[in-house]
Amino acid sequence: MIPRKVFWSEVSTAAVEDGWTVRLDAAELRTPAGHPFRVPSPALAEAIAQEWRDQRDQIEPATMPMMQLAATAIDRVRGHRAEVVAETARYASTDLVCYRAEEPEELVQRQARHWQPILDWLAQHYDAPLTLVRGLMPVEQPPMALAALERAVAARDDWALTALAFATAAAGSLGVGLALLDHRIDSETAFELAELDASWQIEQWGEDAEATDRRLRLKADFGAARRFLDLAASRC
Numbered sequence: 001m002i003p004r005k006v007f008w009s010e011v012s013t014a015a016v017e018d019g020w021t022v023r024l025d026a027a028e029l030r031t032p033a034g035h036p037f038r039v040p041s042p043a044l045a046e047a048i049a050q051e052w053r054d055q056r057d058q059i060e061p062a063t064m065p066m067m068q069l070a071a072t073a074i075d076r077v078r079g080h081r082a083e084v085v086a087e088t089a090r091y092a093s094t095d096l097v098c099y100r101a102e103e104p105e106e107l108v109q110r111q112a113r114h115w116q117p118i119l120d121w122l123a124q125h126y127d128a129p130l131t132l133v134r135g136l137m138p139v140e141q142p143p144m145a146l147a148a149l150e151r152a153v154a155a156r157d158d159w160a161l162t163a164l165a166f167a168t169a170a171a172g173s174l175g176v177g178l179a180l181l182d183h184r185i186d187s188e189t190a191f192e193l194a195e196l197d198a199s200w201q202i203e204q205w206g207e208d209a210e211a212t213d214r215r216l217r218l219k220a221d222f223g224a225a226r227r228f229l230d231l232a233a234s235r236c
Contacts, residue, residue: 013045020045043234065224073162089150096173159232167225187222
């Protein structure tokens with residue numbers, strides 16, 4: 001279980017039979033659900049260990065994104081893969097990049113310039129052409145395209161699926177999530193695509209402190225998803 005207060009003096013990592021673990025003094029870390037903490041690479045274990053080293057008197061989970069994502073992979077994704085796959089793939093039915101403004105023309109053109117490449121890539125790379133929608137009325141996406149995208153989601157291992165589910169939910173777009181995980185775009189571009197409409201509104205009307213905080217958190221989320229995947233896949 002995750003403690004509430006710092007009580008340890010040393011944080012270390014160790015290779016174990018089924019991966020890598022983190023130790024607080026001599027005690028092996030466990031997830032919030034009580035499962036043994038195991039990650040697939042020494043790089044991810046060390047990144048999580050450093051998050052623990054950086055804690056002070058009180059544990060601040062919000063400052064531990066690698067730990068949070070790893071715990072999600074172990075506690076939720078591993079035991080509920082089908083549910084997580086379905087939830088993540090479902091975003092394609094109402095994908096952000098499919099829904100375009102009818103006006104003003106400047107926003108229409110900006111959406112086309114930045115979002116259309118994601119749709120084109122999904123059609124080409126995953127054989128999953130999605131229908132573009134003008135306005136907010138929902139449209140039924142082609143079943144074959146949705147099935148192809150669900151297969152693409154299901155093909156990920158638990159660690160990649162965790163990152164994909166996190167990025168997709170943050171963006172409101174499976175297309176953006178897949179593009180980020182497949183190195184088609186970087187985390188900064190993922191943020192810009194997800195926030196395209198909001199950024200346009202800010203240009204017109206300005207930004208308040210609450211919106212600024214939300215955008216900073218969102219940008220950090222995309223960075224965390226990309227870093228988590230890279231660390232989990234690392235062989236070092």
